Amino acid sequence: MKIAELVALGRIAYREIPVPNPGPGEILVKTRAVGLCGTDVKAYFRGHPYFSPPCVLGHEFAGTVAALGKGVERFKVGDRIVAAPYVECGECEFCKRGLGELCTNKAFIDGAFKEFILLPRSIIERATFRLDAEVDFATGSLAEPLACAYNGIEKAGINPGDRVLVIGAGPMGVMLALLAKSQEATVLVSEISPERLAAARQLELDVISPDDNGLAEQLKERWGRADADRVLVAVGSRAVFEEGFNFAAAGGRVLLFGGLPKEEKVCVDAFKVHYREISLVGSFGFNLRQFQQAVSWLNDNSSLAKRVITHTVPFSELTRAFELAKDAKELKIIVDFAEQEEDQ
Numbered sequence: 001m002k003i004a005e006l007v008a009l010g011r012i013a014y015r016e017i018p019v020p021n022p023g024p025g026e027i028l029v030k031t032r033a034v035g036l037c038g039t040d041v042k043a044y045f046r047g048h049p050y051f052s053p054p055c056v057l058g059h060e061f062a063g064t065v066a067a068l069g070k071g072v073e074r075f076k077v078g079d080r081i082v083a084a085p086y087v088e089c090g091e092c093e094f095c096k097r098g099l100g101e102l103c104t105n106k107a108f109i110d111g112a113f114k115e116f117i118l119l120p121r122s123i124i125e126r127a128t129f130r131l132d133a134e135v136d137f138a139t140g141s142l143a144e145p146l147a148c149a150y151n152g153i154e155k156a157g158i159n160p161g162d163r164v165l166v167i168g169a170g171p172m173g174v175m176l177a178l179l180a181k182s183q184e185a186t187v188l189v190s191e192i193s194p195e196r197l198a199a200a201r202q203l204e205l206d207v208i209s210p211d212d213n214g215l216a217e218q219l220k221e222r223w224g225r226a227d228a229d230r231v232l233v234a235v236g237s238r239a240v241f242e243e244g245f246n247f248a249a250a251g252g253r254v255l256l257f258g259g260l261p262k263e264e265k266v267c268v269d270a271f272k273v274h275y276r277e278i279s280l281v282g283s284f285g286f287n288l289r290q291f292q293q294a295v296s297w298l299n300d301n302s303s304l305a306k307r308v309i310t311h312t313v314p315f316s317e318l319t320r321a322f323e324l325a326k327d328a329k330e331l332k333i334i335v336d337f338a339e340q341e342e343d344q
Contacts, residue, residue: 003114004318006044006053012319022069025121027128029081032137034112035060035145036333038172038236038259041325049262056111058335059085062131062140066116072124082140083119084127084147084291085109100287101151113318115337127288132299138334139298139306142175145332146294146305147286149175153183154290155283156230156255160184165219165228167244168258169193169200169207171332173234174308176257177205180232182297188222190215195329199310215247227252234258238266245269250276257283308332 007013022028037060043051051057065079075081086108088100095103107122119128131140149172158164162185166177169191177200180187189207191197200207208218216226227249233241236258245268248254260266272278286294298305310331313321321333 001115002315003056004315006051006055006057008053009047010045012044012322014316019116020118022067022072022118024070025072025124026069027065027072027075027119027124028067028069029061029063029083029117029119030066031061031112031115031117031337032063033061033141033337034058034335035141036321036325036335037145038170038325041322044322045326056113058112059109060141060144061085061112061117062137062143063117063337074124075128075130080131080133080135080137080140081128082131082143082295083109083123083129084286084288085112085144086285087123087127087288098287100289101283101285113315113335115315127291129292129295131295132302135298135302136306138309138312138336139302141334142305142308142332143291143294143298144286145172146175146179146297147291148172148283149179150290150293151286152176152232152255152257152283153179155281156232156253157281158183158185158230162186162229163223163227163249164188164230164232165190165244165247166232166234167240168234169196169205169331170234170328171308172257173232174200174203174205174331176232176234178203178304178308179297180230181205185230186223188219188228193329196331199331203304203307219247225249229253231255232257236260238264241266242268245272245278245280248272248278250278253279253281255281255283259284309334312336314338 001019040057062082086106088095088103089105164180164185164187166189169189177189219226231248231254233244234257311333
């Protein structure tokens, strides 16, 4: 089978390795679609502490069961599935507190930018799910980022009727906005990219550009006041986060969703934290329950979710997918493996 390795910063190399045989309790999955994640983009261009070359990137995938190991009974060859790239142990202190995303004993899969993926028993038993027939593989691959968005929505504590400001209309920003709307909140998305503004409007989201009359003025026009009950910052920028914090209403909450470098420090107004009871929360990854919620949401909302995908690139042109992501004009970029299927 063909795999795509990150062999150096900014360089992908294809090579062939033997197709693995599934052992007892394992499944071999034929890869059909893989979503390009912000973590992948960071590892490709700047490096990442968890993904050092040579390595195979990619963890948002959907595919079909190609072969079963001994003892696997939940699935059959040909099943259309999606699997979480990791699953919590369920036994550690974090898991018992309902924080599976922080589990220190997770079981992981290898990178997904390859023609076949071997799933271990722990992933199969708890974190592998069938896709409904109407959900195509590209849309199914959105399960993992959508699960991360579910975690963010929960940490933000969004309630029906809340005024929610989402800063950033990248792929994660629009997913946060869609889920916030599903909580019956009033949602407004702020974005500076004309291309992403247009794409977000195609998702029937209410969007604005802070460059047009200023963000405060536009909030007043829509809500009659220049603040929000919940501010979700889906941009990895200290300056954007600090500005966004100032739009939180008294008793509100600000979610730091977009990641910052490890040593980055942010500055917030202590008066607002203390006297106006504005709280700051963060979210990272997902737990198994949230991944299950994401798969259910995709099965119920496949036509809407499909519109989050704005570009598809064949596996043979993976480098082009990274270049498109660097421009920050697309929403979700999906790597499609249909070309490989035709060649075999």
